[in-house]
Amino acid sequence: MSGAILPARGPGDRLTALFWRRPWVLLLLLVSPPLLWLGVVYLGSLAALLLQSFYSIDEFSGVVKEEFTLKTYAELFRAQNLDIITRTVLMAAAVTLASAALAFPIAYFAARYAKGPWKAAFYLGVMLPLWSSYLVKVYAWKLILAKEGILTWAAERTHTSWIIDGILSVPGLESSSLSTSPVGTFAVFVYVWLPYMILPMQAALERVPVSMLEASADLGATRAQTFRSVVLPLAMPGVIAGSIFTFSLTLGDYIIPQIVGNSANFIGMAVYQLQGTAGNIPLAAAFAVVPILIMLAYLTAAKRAGAFDAL
């Protein structure tokens, strides 16, 4: 007959016993590394960045003056800088809206109807572009959109060149080809960030039970009413999660607008130039704070509008 207590087999048993007696020890062990990373490396560097934005640069010597001032932030409101901010925010908003509109049917299909191999095909189709180099994709798009590119060629053959010409004659978008127009920048942004919208949206839609859609129809709602009153509100957290990606990624990107488009400045490019060639770290930091503020305002507005009620 053995006793009521089994013999310990080794240090593993003793460690497990310790964790059972003092659950907080395990919690501390698990949580402290990411907390240190998040607290020191992540938020710490963000704080350092914030601090930099309150310094200014001596215009003659180009040396950073380490004194608190709001002068650098005031510079953001100069017409040329305000232009950059407006352009970036408008682009990010347009990219987000277009991504949401494009992603919704894809995500809806994947969540509602795709089963087995179709589901695998969906995930592969959405993820595959993410596995190839970002630069390769952007340059590929530059070629697709170029005057000698396949789009122009296809439009000529199908006698639909007037569509491209029409788009390129819209004030603000005019250019000699799509690859040098803001429309091109927009198209490439949408292409590159679309998976980041589809995946959270699909996850949110998957959590909407079929019986909820049936209940809505049962109570007399048309498909459009069900979409507006049930599907969209329940999918909203996913849409917001996706839009955080597309919006903030567009706000911060500095490569796509350099390669495709009319070389107009975006926030990311401005930061890149200011901290590199211009050596104006305080203004670069102030520019980098702008997307953070915009995202905070955006999330607050989304929360006020009840976007997270279904969470």
Added chain:
Amino acid sequence: MTAAVEFLNVSRHFGAVKAVDGVDLTIAEGSFFAMLGPSGSGKTTCLRLISGFEQPTGGAIRIFGEDVSTTPPHLRAVNTVFQDYALFPHLNVRDNVAYGLMVKGMARAPRYAKAEEMLALVHLEGYGDRKPAQLSGGQRQRVALARALVNEPRVLLLDEPLGALDLKLREAMQDELKALQVKLGLTFVFVTHDQHEALSMADSLAVFNEGKIAQIGTPQEIYDRPASRFVADFVGSSNVLPPALTQALGGPARWSSLRPETVRLAVTGPVSGPVTALRYLGAATRVVIRVAETEVAALVPAGQPLPAEGETRSIAFDPSALHLMEGA
């Protein structure tokens, strides 16, 4: 009496699976009709055929005389209480209940007034501002009921609505549902796999088995005179006797059923066997006797002497209690 729902040779096949197979059914207006059967027997599919979430692959369905074969769910004057309630989590209780009126375009004030009226009907006054997640299972069930009733349906469909509730609450809700049905005079069609629920609540019921109706009738008819071994087995806890045993007990060589409460224990008789199990049920004790390879249960009321396990006993009963069934 008018027929609220009629099935004319209705089938619903999913590929090779015959979920519903040639069902004929008439549900009288104002009745409490139960569809009873094990899972996969086709009862829920029948309910979904009435609500319109399934379309028949054959036959015709009429609701109050009108053929609804081409009518989508949102245009049918029937409403459903779903098994998982399917309350909208982003809307509060009031908006959930008023949903059916909202999609019809009713203005906010009258639809909220109507919603409050419905909440009072299910004894949930003052819960309008809560979210479904803040309610108990029984309360959610009532909200689902109020939401389905707000549209004043001509037929209310209930898909195992009490399945998720604990026993005590379920019994209370059974009484309440029945009272509500009588009060409103509505036709209720109720799907359940719980035979006690079906027997105690329904005016008439259909027993489903493998996509077909095994028997249709009042609870008494089905309990006292099961048409087949399946019905006798599934409804209640009847003894099903094979032809040889029926004959040995003085009947013809046919399958028969015998209710445990009609069986008495005797020391001697034509057939006897050892007592194999005793189960105390409170008001009675269920005694199982093995007679010629068949287990026969008898309910011995409390206070009467009980045999011990292993003792030999014979069974006796009033000949009229032996019910003969179809089939070999």
